[in-house]
Amino acid sequence: MAGPRVVIIGAGVVGAALADEISARGWTEVTVVDQGPLPATGGSSSHAPGLVFQANPSKTMTELARYTVEKLCSLEVAGEPCFLQVGGLEVATAPDRLAELHRRHGWLTAWGVEARLLTPEECAERHPLLNRARVLGGLLVPTDGLAKAVPAVEAQIRRATARGVRFLARHEVLDVRQSEGRVTGVRTDHGELPADIVVCCAGIWGPRIAGMAGMRLPLTPLAHQLAWTGPVPTLAGQTEEAVRPILRHQGADLYYRDRFDRLGIGYYGHRPMPVSPDDILSVDEAGGMPSVLAFTEEDFADAWTETRSLLPATQEAKVEEGINGLFSFTPDGNPLLGESPDVAGFWVAEAVWVTHSAGVGRAMAEWLVDGYCSSFDLHECDVNRFEPHQLAPEYVLARDCRNFVEVYDILHPLQPAGEPRPIRTSPFHGRQEELGAFFLEANGWERPQWYEANAPLVAGRSVPTPNDWAARYWSPIVGAEAQVTRETVAMYDMTALKRLEVRGPGAAAFLQRMCTGKVDKSVGSVTYTLLLDHDGGIRSDITVARLGRDLFQIGANGNLDLDWLTRHLPADGTVQVRDITPGTCCIGLWGPLAREVLQPLADEDFSAAGLKYFRAKRAHVGSVPVTAMRLSYVGELGWELYTTADLGRKLWDTLRRAAGPLGGIVAGRGAFNSLRLEKGYRSFGTDMTYEHDPYEAGVGFAVKPDKEDFIGKAALERRRDGVRRKLTCLTVDDPRAVVMGKEPVYDGDRVAGYVTSAAYGYTIGKGIAYAWLPAELGVPGTALHIGYFDQTVEAVVAEEPLFDPAMTRLRG
Incomplete structure (x- = not known):
């Protein structure tokens, strides 16, 4: 099949990856436009330092990075690789940072990425430039490395072109055409390009392009310093571009990479330097690289002092060149993926760094072609996740700048975001x-x-x-x-829990179609039920209260529930959905x-x-x-x-x-x-997400398979007898050993799964941890252990719920 007419705006690492992935799935009526030359278009991809570290507290972000590594390792241009898999090494020079490396090792282990903790001696062996006396330990990820962004763009352009995709260089987008709430094409300085689907992969120009479709993107371009040393005498004669692992010294907001006999130094420790997307020049106006600003040497002074201490060999070198390169930041640090809530067919894939680019390309291709993404759980990345106040320019700027400052900070799972606060307050x-x-x-x-x-x-x-x-x-x-x-x-x-009102003569039938449970019941009924995606994965768990013949109130999990219901409203206007949270x-x-x-x-x-x-x-x-x-x-x-x-x-x-x-x-x-953990109640987004189905998550009781058709029913019926993993309750006897979530769970020496939610149960007198584990381990009494920093926490599988299994207290 040729598929619909697709125009992708932006031919950087994201646009090129999407063109490659979507054409591989049979959609070839695809045109990619970029204002710059190919393959170095002048955006962030053209100056990206290319360091790919896969460690991330988000399972989704790690998996996007892992796919990017795997794909780029398979690409080459003119016999030269697009990825140099030299490994990634993070070092600690202070006790808190050493503890953090243990936590990061736990994430990687939980998400299935090979990683190893190193002694100071082993760090120095891997990276001989290190000052051994300063290093307390390190974390090595052998599959990390250097993505060569421009060659990677070129390789994916060639693959997509061979399948019939058109790439149009030096085409500046002037407008996104739409009619009756649907995208119809793109106007460039070379003419019109009709389209059924438009995908904005414009990077730092993304807010400007999205604005043409009436969409506000919570994205801020910020300048990030990257400097290159002159020749380092110790490296004289190095003929390979990179032989040492890419290096990260997060305690000082620094990272390093080889470039033959020189070093690249990236720095996040300087003041935030935001730039309005409207102030970024076009490629023609800039005469080359509008994503590169002049290097501000004074902002780099502390970085250079620290570098010469950590890597003493650099004392014999000097900084010869540097840039303030623009990269995209968002309020929560995650990408912006998905379709506009107002203009059908207008999609975005924004705020994506090279680290996650190929993974995002695959995710978007699946989402567009199949109607859902089967390879990754994207609920943390969906562009429609934000509340209205989170789109306010003042809020976006403040939070994006804060995320820049905190990009290498040690952040506690409960640590609240900073200014602006407070924003929303209850009447209490x-x-x-x-x-x-x-x-x-x-x-x-x-x-x-x-x-x-x-x-x-x-x-x-x-x-x-x-x-x-x-x-x-x-x-x-x-x-x-x-x-x-x-x-x-x-x-x-x-x-703080989101409340939605659904009303109208078609409300009952609409919710019957959307929900796994029977909600067309008597007035006064309340139903715990699920929203499923088309592949049977859980999109949310909700309560539906019927307050009138044509009136329902939903207890929802967030803005994505509102977006999902709104997208499926009948076209005849018989159902209306609105957010009543602010007024209640x-x-x-x-x-x-x-x-x-x-x-x-x-x-x-x-x-x-x-x-x-x-x-x-x-x-x-x-x-x-x-x-x-x-x-x-x-x-x-x-x-x-x-x-x-x-x-x-x-x-x-x-x-x-x-x-x-x-x-x-x-x-x-x-x-x-x-x-709630003593009672075994699940939390969507933590205990269960899009990648899980109801039977795995222990909420199969909310599915009524004998009711009429509902979204995801057919897919769920195919899954029902194939439960291979389960959300499992663990208890911990040691009262101090309270874990926080995202830690690896071991069956002997084998990594078996990972923790989702955890807390101490003050009624039962034990620690509680819920974890995703193979179904065969879910037998009560099974002894396991949890990796927590550098400790081992003994745990045992328990029958759930831990408290009041007969439900006598609830029903009394």
Whole structure:
């Protein structure tokens, strides 16, 4: 098949990779345009230093890099390789950095990439230029190396051209044509190019091109310093371009690479130097390389001082040339992939570095041709993941600059992003501040992790202190709040969870088609169900409450759920979906005494018979109208109570006054996470993602295979009998050995899987870790161990749920 007419804007490492991958899948009506010459187009690809380090806390980003390495290793131009697989070496010169190398080794091991920790002597053997006295240890990844970006572009252009793809150099895009909400083509300075699909791979010019289609990209080009030494006497006579591993000294924001008898030095330690995409010249205007700015020598002074200390041989050399090269940064550091929410057929593949380029090319080709990506979980990369405030220019600039500053920093899993904060606050925020809330951030919301007002509750309780890393962003108050929730009652601010309203005469039929469960039930029903992709993978787990004949409220996981539902709306206008989160709020009231708090305040029957488990009703709590849903993610009796934002503080005050005499408290997210893991409740995006199906993830009960067709049903039926891996519950006896997630799990000496969520269970008195493991290891009692920094944590497979398996507390 020739496929639809596709125009790819940008012929750098991403555009060339996409053209190659998509034509290999049979789409050959493809035209690639670039304002510059080929294969060195003048964008970031043309000056990229080419270092490919695969270590990343994101499994997806590591897998994109691994595919890039594998593909570029297979390419050559004129007999010369496009990838020099010299290995990658990261060194530590301080104890915290040495600990971080152990953590990074854990990621690589968990994601299936070969890696080895080295002694200082072994580091010096691998890279003789190192000052052995400064090095405490290293991390070696043998498959890392140098991507030769321009030859890689050329090699992929040649392959795509052989299949019929057209490449048009020196074609500047002036406009993206559209009609009735759909892309129709691209206007260049050489004329019109009709298209059914347009993919923007324009790199630092991406926001400008996307803006032509009315799309706002949260991307900032920032200048990054790259310098080259003159000849280093110690390297005299080196005839190969690179013989030593690429080197990273993240404690000083530095990396290094060979270039014959010289060294390339990259530096992230300087001040952020953002550039507006609108201020970047075209190739013709710049007369060559608009992505390269003048080197600011004063910003490089500290880098050169540190380099001469770490690599003493450079003391006999000097910096001969340098650039401030532009690269793309995003608010969360991940690429921007996917289709515009407003203009059908307009796609972007932006903020992609050489490290992940070929992987992104494959991912996008699968997504375009098949309608979904089967090789990679892209939920962290989908361009539609952002909330509206995250597209504000002020926000984008601040967060992108911060990501530049932090690119080599040691970041804790719970560490909140910095300025601008606060952005989103619930109606309870003032009350929470009065109680000494320690806030973390979720989707821009300030969300309490614990409350200092609860400190007196710790006395006399067994709340073990975890290891140093797990004790960051933690307090013993977390344990006390969890225990009190089980003993009496607690209020939780659940406002940060996304809420969608689906209404219209076609709403029930629409949701039946979208969901794995039966949601066309009586008014007042609440259903836990799943959204699946077309390949049967889990896109989200949601709750669907039927509040009226044609009105439903969805408890969603984020903006991607809104985007997915919106894209599948019927064209006849019988269904509308909107985000009601900003105008509403929610309190989770949970615990064995929850009914004693709520019933005296309410004008409706909240007895076990009056509102059964997973049912909803409208009522008044004092003077506040609420929508009450009887469900609980902490495994205790109670309700989610929703009201409008203007009445939120009144609801908070009303409930708190009633709960106080019963020993009730307000509690934070730390306690919530511990309690939900004791109950075995999954968290989408952490425990399960697009790459998992319901039966593997332990949520097969949410699938009703006997109902009418739903998205992913056919694919899921093919998967049902082939479960080879499972999300498995592990417990840990050592109270200090609390892991944080993403650590490798071992069966003897064999890497068997990786941890997703973890916490200490303050009710059961054990550590809890959920992990993806081969199905055969999921037998209760199986002994395993977890790699945690340089330690081994003994763990055992446990029957789940760990708490209240008979559900008596929830249904009471």
